[in-house]
Amino acid sequence: MTLNTYNEFDNNNFDLNIDHYGFESCPPNYAFGPSVRNNFVLHYIIEGSGQFTIYNKVTSLGAGDIFILPKDAVTYYQADGDQPWSYIWVGFSGSRAESILLQSSLMAKCFATSQKDSKILNQMYRLIAYADKKFTESNELEIIGELYKLLAFLIEEFPNQEAQESHNNHKKYMKQALKIIHSLYDTPLQVTTIAEKLNLNRSYLYKIFKEETGQSIKDYILMVKMKKSCDLLINSSLTISQIASSVGFTDPLAFSKAFKKTYQVSPLQFRKINE
Numbered sequence: 001m002t003l004n005t006y007n008e009f010d011n012n013n014f015d016l017n018i019d020h021y022g023f024e025s026c027p028p029n030y031a032f033g034p035s036v037r038n039n040f041v042l043h044y045i046i047e048g049s050g051q052f053t054i055y056n057k058v059t060s061l062g063a064g065d066i067f068i069l070p071k072d073a074v075t076y077y078q079a080d081g082d083q084p085w086s087y088i089w090v091g092f093s094g095s096r097a098e099s100i101l102l103q104s105s106l107m108a109k110c111f112a113t114s115q116k117d118s119k120i121l122n123q124m125y126r127l128i129a130y131a132d133k134k135f136t137e138s139n140e141l142e143i144i145g146e147l148y149k150l151l152a153f154l155i156e157e158f159p160n161q162e163a164q165e166s167h168n169n170h171k172k173y174m175k176q177a178l179k180i181i182h183s184l185y186d187t188p189l190q191v192t193t194i195a196e197k198l199n200l201n202r203s204y205l206y207k208i209f210k211e212e213t214g215q216s217i218k219d220y221i222l223m224v225k226m227k228k229s230c231d232l233l234i235n236s237s238l239t240i241s242q243i244a245s246s247v248g249f250t251d252p253l254a255f256s257k258a259f260k261k262t263y264q265v266s267p268l269q270f271r272k273i274n275e
Contacts (some may be wrong), residue, residue: 016094018147021128025086026050026079033076039093040101042154043070043077044114044121052077061085067111071098078141084165086165087249088124092147096213097251100151112158119153165274170208171200177209177217185224187248226262229255233271242265 026048034053049062052070053076061067062085069075071093071230106112114120127150130143179196194217195202209217223270225247232243246254259267 007139008205015096016093016100018034018127018131018143019091019093021088021090021124021131023086023088023128026084027085028081029079030084031076031078035076036072036074036138037069037091038071039091039092040097041089042124042150043067043069043087043089043120044054044087044124046088046121048080048083050077050079050085052111059109059111059181064114064116064118065111066106066114070101070107070110078156081132088121088128090124090127090147090150091108096211099211103153103160104155105158107160115157120150120157121200123150123153133204152274170212173200173205174212177205181217181224182219184246185228186246189221189248191221197267203212222258225249226259229259230263230270233247233267234274243267 017039023046043066045063045065045067047063047216049060051052052061052067067077101107123146127143127146130139130146172240174200175268178195180197184193192202192205195205198205206217209215209220213220215223229243229247232246234240236243238246240256241252244252247255249255249258256267259270263270265273
């Protein structure tokens with residue numbers, strides 16, 4: 001007899017979260033849905049069969065098949081009446097979840113047939129093995145690492161060539177954008193300026209930067225300026241006005257307001273705290 005398992009996590013990693021995972025040995029005709037989820041749930045069918053419905057299309061699936069419940073999509077799935085399926089699943093979310101999944105062809109139909117001795121299945125077993133471990137901050141980091149590995153195997157087995165080429169272009173533009181930001185943080189740098197230097201549409205640059213980092217390019221520029229100002233406050237004797245100018249602010253008052261909004265203390269208070 002196979003015991004069903006279920007584990008749910010309460011964590012708040014911004015890029016990628018593992019929300020829950022488990023194993024289900026379904027009774028005949030057991031069904032779930034129709035429903036909409038706020039995360040992604042990957043299933044691997046170990047044995048038996050059933051039907052999976054998404055985008056109003058019904059597909060029969062069996063052992064060795066994979067299906068995914070996408071975020072915000074209506075799905076329905078039901079075990080067969082004679083040979084009900086057993087499956088292992090992992091639910092996850094985060095700002096990078098969708099962009100990572102889109103690098104896999106699995107997202108086109110939301111189901112596929114896996115290879116024999118699939119790395120995906122072995123990795124899913126590694127994940128649910130954490131059910132036997134005491135949950136600690138260290139284990140949380142480990143399991144997020146295992147989730148990244150699972151998604152890497154998913155892309156490896158079911159690559160989306162077009163998406164990966166696009167992703168490679170994104171990486172190239174990101175590298176160039178970051179180089180510009182770290183070179184010109186001491187100027188009143190605008191997103192439009194970076195877009196013009198890269199010969200990109202401003203909205204497109206904003207979109208790919210957000211997808212890759214989980215934050216807006218405007219927020220990233222400010223973060224770089226604020227971190228550099230902290231270094232100058234601690235390791236130099238420059239005045240606040242001079243530091244403001246050194247990180248691209250023409251108005252010292254605007255700099256002080258931005259600094260306090262970021263760190264909840266004024267630049268002078270920060271300097272005194274770190275003396």
